[in-house]
Amino acid sequence: MLLSDIDFAYACILQEGWDGENKSALQGMFEFGPEGCFLLEERGVRVGVCVAVKYAHSGFIGDLIVLNEFRGKGYGTQLFQHSVNYMESQGITNLYLDAALAAVPIYEREGFRTVDRSLRFIGTVPGKPHAHVRPFQPTDLRQIITMDRKYFGDDRSFFLTRNGTFYPEYCFVFEKNDAIGGFIMGHPGIGVLTVGPWVVWDETVDPWQLLESLVHYYGDKPLRIGALEKHQNTVARLRNSTSFRERVPCLRMVLGSTENVGSHPALISIGSGAKG
Structure with a gap:
């Protein structure tokens, strides 16, 4: 992802109706680790985003979003697998995420397991x-x-x-x-x-x-x-x-x-x- 893609990532968040983070929060994650901010394109068209936040010993994966019109084609899984591979390439093997209920099967197929409910x-x-x-x-x-x-x-x-x-x-x-x-x-x-x-x-x-x-x-x-x-x-x-x-x-x-x-x-x- 480039800094110029922040507006697209923010549009993805607005699509989901997620109100917890504003555009400044996305910019903060980009400033922290631009190499962990991923954008997926199909024939030059931006279709989705994902952010991998790498701490010293562990990492969090979040903001995994594919635009509605591109869903059901495996793009979300591609983004997610790319984020996990990036973390593992950096030596981070303890990975966490807060999963929307509909996406849980995707994460379970990749070996993630539930440890708690994250309430809002x-x-x-x-x-x-x-x-x-x-x-x-x-x-x-x-x-x-x-x-x-x-x-x-x-x-x-x-x-x-x-x-x-x-x-x-x-x-x-x-x-x-x-x-x-x-x-x-x-x-x-x-x-x-x-x-x-x-x-x-x-x-x-x-x-x-x-x-x-x-x-x-x-x-x-x-x-x-x-x-x-x-x-x-x-x-x-x-x-x-x-x-x-x-x-x-x-x-x-x-x-x-x-x-x-x-x-x-x-x-x-x-x-x-x-x-x-």
């Missing part, structure tokens, strides 16, 4: 300031990156830094006695604010304080939150809230690993389906 919620909460929650500052990044690497299980520093640089107004930390106990980041989607990464490692902290503080400053526009089903506390609170509705879930699938990167209880939400 949309709604809001009443905004409320909290004494120990403050706006993110650039000097927080070093500790945030260190703790995120510990609990996520790989290095998301590029995306954390980019989120903090482009959208600092949607980033907050919990700090008490000069120690950071967690953080939340948001970024604009399409008509929503996508929440995540959202990580809290201090077990005495109520993660909802970060979310309520974010809404207090951001406003009451819809929030989009993704969470693995094994994160029972998060899922229960979202399901029990009358202001959130649950969308059709995805399946978190994995190839080649006995672990599930991003499944630690400190991770309140996922960052995105395409990046973990």
